[in-house]
Amino acid sequence: MRADFALWRGRARHAIATRVNPSSPDAEPAVLCRGLRKIYEAGRGSGRKRAGAVLAVDGLDLSIRRGECFGLLGPNGSGKTTTVEMLEGLLQPTGGEVKLLGMDWAHDESRLRERLGVALQETRLPEKLTVEEVLTLFRSFYQRPRPLETLLADVQLEEKKRAWVIKLSGGQKQRLAIACALVAEPEILFLDEPTTGLDPQSRRQIWGLVANYRAHGGTVVLTTHYMEEAQRLCDRVAILDRGRLIRLGTPAELIAGLGAEHVVELELEAGVGQGALDEATLRGLPTVIEAHLSGEGVWTLAAVEPEQAVPALRTLLQERGQHLVRLVTRKATLEDVFVSLTGRALRDG
Amino acid sequence: MAEPRRPRPVVQLTLMRLRDMMREPGALFWTFGFPVLLSVALGIAFRVKGPEPVVAGALPGVTAQARDTLAQAGVQVRWLDQAAAKAALRSGQVAVVLVPPERPGEPITYRFDPARPEARLARATVDAILQKAAGRQDALAVRDQEVSEPGSRYIDFLIPGLLAMNLMSGSMWGIGWVIVEMRVRKLLKRLLAAPMRRRHLLFAFGLARLVVIPFEIAVILIFAHLVFGVQVAGSYAALGLVSLAGAASFAAIAILVSSRAQNTQTVSGLMNLVMLPMFVLSGVFFSSANFPEVTRPFIRALPLTAMCDGMRAVMIDGAGLAGTLPCLAVLAAWGTVSFVLGLRWFRWG
Numbered sequence: 001m002r003a004d005f006a007l008w009r010g011r012a013r014h015a016i017a018t019r020v021n022p023s024s025p026d027a028e029p030a031v032l033c034r035g036l037r038k039i040y041e042a043g044r045g046s047g048r049k050r051a052g053a054v055l056a057v058d059g060l061d062l063s064i065r066r067g068e069c070f071g072l073l074g075p076n077g078s079g080k081t082t083t084v085e086m087l088e089g090l091l092q093p094t095g096g097e098v099k100l101l102g103m104d105w106a107h108d109e110s111r112l113r114e115r116l117g118v119a120l121q122e123t124r125l126p127e128k129l130t131v132e133e134v135l136t137l138f139r140s141f142y143q144r145p146r147p148l149e150t151l152l153a154d155v156q157l158e159e160k161k162r163a164w165v166i167k168l169s170g171g172q173k174q175r176l177a178i179a180c181a182l183v184a185e186p187e188i189l190f191l192d193e194p195t196t197g198l199d200p201q202s203r204r205q206i207w208g209l210v211a212n213y214r215a216h217g218g219t220v221v222l223t224t225h226y227m228e229e230a231q232r233l234c235d236r237v238a239i240l241d242r243g244r245l246i247r248l249g250t251p252a253e254l255i256a257g258l259g260a261e262h263v264v265e266l267e268l269e270a271g272v273g274q275g276a277l278d279e280a281t282l283r284g285l286p287t288v289i290e291a292h293l294s295g296e297g298v299w300t301l302a303a304v305e306p307e308q309a310v311p312a313l314r315t316l317l318q319e320r321g322q323h324l325v326r327l328v329t330r331k332a333t334l335e336d337v338f339v340s341l342t343g344r345a346l347r348d349g
Numbered sequence: 350m351a352e353p354r355r356p357r358p359v360v361q362l363t364l365m366r367l368r369d370m371m372r373e374p375g376a377l378f379w380t381f382g383f384p385v386l387l388s389v390a391l392g393i394a395f396r397v398k399g400p401e402p403v404v405a406g407a408l409p410g411v412t413a414q415a416r417d418t419l420a421q422a423g424v425q426v427r428w429l430d431q432a433a434a435k436a437a438l439r440s441g442q443v444a445v446v447l448v449p450p451e452r453p454g455e456p457i458t459y460r461f462d463p464a465r466p467e468a469r470l471a472r473a474t475v476d477a478i479l480q481k482a483a484g485r486q487d488a489l490a491v492r493d494q495e496v497s498e499p500g501s502r503y504i505d506f507l508i509p510g511l512l513a514m515n516l517m518s519g520s521m522w523g524i525g526w527v528i529v530e531m532r533v534r535k536l537l538k539r540l541l542a543a544p545m546r547r548r549h550l551l552f553a554f555g556l557a558r559l560v561v562i563p564f565e566i567a568v569i570l571i572f573a574h575l576v577f578g579v580q581v582a583g584s585y586a587a588l589g590l591v592s593l594a595g596a597a598s599f600a601a602i603a604i605l606v607s608s609r610a611q612n613t614q615t616v617s618g619l620m621n622l623v624m625l626p627m628f629v630l631s632g633v634f635f636s637s638a639n640f641p642e643v644t645r646p647f648i649r650a651l652p653l654t655a656m657c658d659g660m661r662a663v664m665i666d667g668a669g670l671a672g673t674l675p676c677l678a679v680l681a682a683w684g685t686v687s688f689v690l691g692l693r694w695f696r697w698g
Contacts, residue, residue, distance in 0.1 A: 091698065110544055114544050116542075118539070120538060120539055123534065123536060123538075123539040124536065125534075126368075126536065128373065129365060129368055133364070133365070137356075137364075137365055139355070140357055140361040140362075141540075141543040141544050141545045142544060180543075183543075
């Protein structure tokens with residue numbers, strides 16, 4: 001990422017002047033919520049079930065530290081967006097308490113808005129405005145907007161300055177949306193699924209933006225259903241399922257919680273050899289602590305020592321006359337954590 | 350110490366609206382091109398022509414003398430046989446058919462459809478000519494005064510109605526539809542996530558209309574003046590005031606209509622529900638005096654009726670500011686009630 005050091009240093013100085021020192025014991029968390037709940041009444045909230053009330057978020061407690069990158073991870077419909085929109089003060093919680101930077105929405109809305117940056121899931125900015133015009137519009141809302149040229153440089157859209165929004169690629173649109181969130185040096189940056197639907201290169205560019213912002217002390221709250229994204233960007237991750245927090249920790253802690261850091265995936269040639277494999281047999285292999293069969297006929301084994309498990313597996317298959325179509329060993333990911341916690345894959349929703 | 354170059358939110362929001370409109374060829378056509386085309390089409394269809402000659406059919410047996418008498422008085426006479434006469438009457442090619450007496454001494458017969466005004470007119474004309482030729486004397490002395498001056502033609506009636514209709518559509522589509530579109534795109538929500546003041550957005554919508562309205566009026570007025578010689582009998586100030594009041598009133602109605610709609614189909618349906626009855630009832634194209642007496646108070650209370658009446662009072666009758674007060678009162682009432690309800694029910698997300 002480009003070095004806008006002068007600017008970012010300025011930003012950091014500003015931060016020191018106006019913020020409580022994060023390391024002091026009485027430092028306020030950047031985001032705090034207790035018992036956060038959201039119930040969508042029957043017939044409201046488009047896109048969700050129309051009949052009957054829907055409990056979207058069910059008593060969530062979170063404390064996000066300043067300077068942290070915090071990920072809300074979960075399948076579609078798990079309540080991630082509802083949660084961030086309540087934190088952002090855009091959705092009224094049914095119950096619970098939200099505090100940002102020690103302030104709450106009821107009393108400090110205008111002060112909070114100045115200090116937060118928000119990129120919603122899929123905002124479609126005005127199509128026939130140019131990049132420059134969109135940024136000027138957003139700059140007009142803030143007391144202390146950053147210079148246009150710096151913003152453009154941050155998100156690498158200098159050359160697209162006079163292009164209409166409709167002419168931008170998906171990645172460029174998303175970078176513009178993030179630039180709109182970065183207009184006034186926010187202390188907390190909320191990103192709701194920032195890279196959904198983007199190609200790998202655009203995704204990496206967005207990750208670069210986030211890293212650059214964080215490098216200067218900013219707090220990031222992001223939602224994603226991409227494991228790689230959470231693992232790469234987040235200091236801590238909260239895994240949500242059906243509106244509830246089911247695990248919280250650093251990606252390493254969550255993976256360690258599986259009890260085995262390696263995964264062996266195998267697929268057998270159908271109808272060859274004697275009988276199907278079963279869970280008990282596979283668990284009997286050395287250092288294998290878990291075995292799941294997916295709908296597509298792929299076995300996933302959690303193994304502490306794949307060097308021991310794989311040879312034993314080969315021997316077992318030879319004895320049974322079965323043939324491998326595919327065998328992969330890899331490090332366990334947050335995806336595996338989710339599968340092991342819920343029995344479902346993240347993308348299944 | 351605010352930097353002098355910090356953009357102003359109301360200006361930027363207004364520019365957003367204007368740019369959005371100016372860069373959309375469709376919007377320009379419907380705002381400026383369509384009303385002009387409509388006035389051309391209707392102006393030509395209803396242009397003032399010389400009096401239509403009466404066309405009468407005559408069956409074999411009608412005397413040549415009768416025919417000559419009629420022809421000299423300007424009636425076109427066509428000789429027809431029974432079958433042709435029937436067809437010509439049915440299709441309106443002749444308005445009345447003269448049937449000779451079957452036996453000498455019996456009366457001549459006029460065959461016509463009394464449900465058609467032009468047929469009744471033709472029968473009366475033909476009869477008067479023949480009676481006069483037969484020696485009838487007028488018992489009462491009368492004198493005709495023929496009138497065809499600007500201000501009394503159909504186009505003079507139509508143009509104020511078109512102006513009113515165009516201002517209504519401009520406010521409804523330019524505000525109602527645009528608000529819902531911004532809601533669907535999540536742009537409303539995104540703007541709220543920035544420290545934008547809600548009143549600034551509403552104010553900008555009004556301001557953008559204010560910029561466009563003079564052009565909307567001028568295009569039609571100048572065109573109607575150049576092509577049809579349509580005049581404004583009253584003051585331009587009064588015309589401006591009625592236009593502003595009407596546009597503002599419909600802007601408020603647009604806010605009400607769009608306050609909760611979650612997609613553009615819903616809002617187009619709602620707007621048609623509001624506008625279509627008024628197109629018919631409010632006398633844009635034809636005088637609403639043709640509707641039954643009991644419906645008049647209701648029709649007069651409609652905002653489009655008020656605007657049409659106000660426009661015509663100024664343009665045709667030369668009314669000043671005082672003469673437009675009743676119309677302004679009706680528009681103000683609609684505007685106020687709609688605005689209050691619209692804001693109360695308004696949904697940003």
